[in-house]
Amino acid sequence: MGDISEKVESAIKLLRKEGLRITEQRKAILNVLAHADTPLSAEENHVNLTTEQCDLVTVYRCLEQFVKKGIVEMGVRENGTKVYWLGHGDGTGHHHHLTCRKCGRAERVDLCVGSELEKIAHGYGYTKITHVMEAFGLCPICR
Ligand SMILES: [Zn+2]
Ligand SMILES: [Zn+2]
Structure with missing residues (x-):
């Protein structure tokens, strides 16, 4: 539990740092993400919200x-479907997922091709590169 409240706390600190107002709605959304062990869609986040106002x-x-x-x-x-998980704001802890396409269980994947990708993109003259990289398979239970 301590781990989860720490996650929420550091996300709230980032909100403050980025000049975003700390509203109950924003806190509630971050709280749901902190409790999830797999990436969540906006709909799934919404279903898990306890506040009616969001x-x-x-x-x-x-x-x-x-x-x-x-x-x-x-x-x-x-x-x-777009899915979301808590980051760290400073790029440390940036990671991807391997998700079971049957049951939705997800493993954290720390491999990232981001820097190589950026080099290639810069070669084409592109700047402000972002990337989305997710992997899917069947987990040992569903296999
Ligand atoms: Zn599975
Ligand atoms: Zn990456």
């Missing part, structure tokens, strides 16, 4: 803001 549109908007500020990282499922 509609789905607000959840979407907050998550997009968090991604822009580096507080939350974004990936996609095989069906194209």
Whole structure:
């Protein structure tokens, strides 16, 4: 439990640092992400919210803001659904996932091709490179 509240605390610190107001809605969304052991879609985040005051549109908007500020990282499922998990804001702890396409269980993957990708992108004259990289398979239980 201590680990989860620490995650929420550091995310809230980042909000403050990035000049975003600490609202109950934002706190609630970050709290849901901190409790999840797999990346969550906006809908799944919304379902897990205990506050009634946060509609789905607000959840979407907050998550997009968090991604822009580096507080939350974004990936996609095989069906194209965007999913979110807590980042660290400073790029440390940046990671990806290996997700079971049957049961949705996810493993953390620390391999990242980001820097190589950036070199290639710069070669084409592109700047401000972002990337989404997720892997899928069948876990040992579902295999
Ligand atoms: Zn599975
Ligand atoms: Zn990466």
